[in-house]
Amino acid sequence: MDLNDVFQRIDDYSQQMYDTLMDVCRIRALAPENEGDGELEKAEFLMNVLKDSGFENARIVKAPDSRVTCGFRPNVIGVLKGSRPELGTIWSVAHIDVVPPGDLGLWNSEPYEPVETDEKIIGRGVEDNTQSLIASLFAARAVNDSGIGHEYNIGLAFVADEEVGSKYGIKYLVENTDIFHREKDLIVVPDSGNPESDFVEVSEKSILWLKVTTTGKQCHASSPERGNNAYRAAMKFLLKADEYLHERYGLRDPLFDPPISTFEPTKKLANVGNVNTIPGEDVSYFDMRILPDYDPDAILVDMEEIAREVEGEAGVTINFEKENYDRAAPPTPPDAPVVKKLISAIKKVYDNEPKPGGIGGGTCAAIFRRAGFNAVVWSTIDEQAHAPNEYIYKKNLINDSKVFAALYTE
Ligand SMILES: [Zn+2]
The missing domain is CATH 3.40.630.10 (Zn peptidases)
Structure with missing residues (x-):
């Protein structure tokens, strides 16, 4: 047998x-x-x-x-x-x-x-x-x-x-x-x-989807000094966070394909309906797939810190909501x-x-x-x-x- x-x-x-x-x-x-x-x-x-x-x-x-x-x-x-x-x-x-x-x-x-x-x-x-x-x-x-x-x-x-x-x-x-x-x-x-x-x-990687809401002040595009452009501040934040996360959390793990954590700005909600209005609010999303070597909560703390910096520079407020959070x-x-x-x-x-x-x-x-x-x-x-x-x-x-x-x- x-x-x-x-x-x-x-x-x-x-x-x-x-x-x-x-x-x-x-x-x-x-x-x-x-x-x-x-x-x-x-x-x-x-x-x-x-x-x-x-x-x-x-x-x-x-x-x-x-x-x-x-x-x-x-x-x-x-x-x-x-x-x-x-x-x-x-x-x-x-x-x-x-x-x-x-x-x-x-x-x-x-x-x-x-x-x-x-x-x-x-x-x-x-x-x-x-x-x-x-x-x-x-x-x-x-x-x-x-x-x-x-x-x-x-x-x-x-x-x-x-x-x-x-x-x-x-x-x-x-x-x-x-x-x-x-x-x-x-x-x-x-x-x-x-x-x-x-x-x-x-x-498996941890999954973290983050909704980022940036609030400034809407005004006419011809007089930006009367408002605060939330879209520009959001772009600053997203780029800063994107660069920082890739550098700070750059570990490679050959078990995975791709072998890295991924941090991707993805969805963006429509803001103002016309070209000559400065948006007072911006809503953008990050999709993050994080290697199990990293604690996603630590990443959130870092993002909060970057948000506080951009708030200080741009005079906006930035809030996070977790749309999806599954720790590896x-x-x-x-x-x-x-x-x-x-x-x-x-x-x-x-x-x-x-x-x-x-x-x-x-x-x-x-x-x-x-x-x-x-x-x-x-x-x-x-x-x-x-x-x-x-x-x-x-x-x-x-x-x-x-x-x-x-x-x-x-
Ligand atoms: Zn099944």
Whole structure:
């Protein structure tokens, strides 16, 4: 019995995997924020598939939520015990909720009635996040049915509420249960990736979007001495801040592409409606993506200081509002066991050289990392999440399943 036998089993399961993925797609699972009634029907369907796959102890962990009919948001948890359970559990954490289809006019088919072609399956949620869910589930089934044996426990967590913030999903499980073990468990969140399957996300930048409102005094353009040009002062501030931040926070981190923090003045609101008026107010925005080495609060302090200087020079007032602020979680070390094992498993299936790296921000692996877990993000997809006509390649579903099988049995 070797890994190729397990791979053969996954090939044999392939039509069943497509069919199950399409069954899952047909069951809507929308958050109450999206006019949905939660994920219970899909969770119950998955409980049955898990039980058929050897997860006899599969259970639903309920996160109370009075906005849905059943009164809770379901998180489906299944564990197959390994031969050395003291090593810990290799988790695949996939979410079962989906986003609404959006403008139906952009779809060429019914979003919740999946279409299967020779190469693809099309439907809402097939990529985000059902491909990875089915891939890890059938990998576990293949490993279990083959009798090849596995040292680590195999854990599947099919969670609720990822699309609207994870309060009733991953956050609930991390904060209110002891399902995940900090020291031992390896956590894969297969909810982002690229078509080449060569990227394992271990780190992210902080995101800070700043709205900058500069207030002077409006007047006629022919007599500027009667007012105070807010637009000119805002330009001074933006340029000063831009230059200062790039110089002061210029560290390079090769994990990231680009390898630097980015500080970009972006949006600007329209000011006065005519050419001969000096604007009394200017509203501009900064988009900042900050390497995890830096504290975004320190950057804000620096910007405040520059603002006070410009206020003194120009006689205006400058105010900040945070439009979006998401502090980077501590990175998972690129040499952590979960990273090394996953990369080794990917290489057994895809002919590539996967690299650990960082992204601009915002995956739910950050919830695990903030809570002290090592977690990675990987999958093989065309990045269709939330798009109309969302699709997956069937071959990616099968190959990703083989990667999970290799990971489980390493
Ligand atoms: Zn997702």
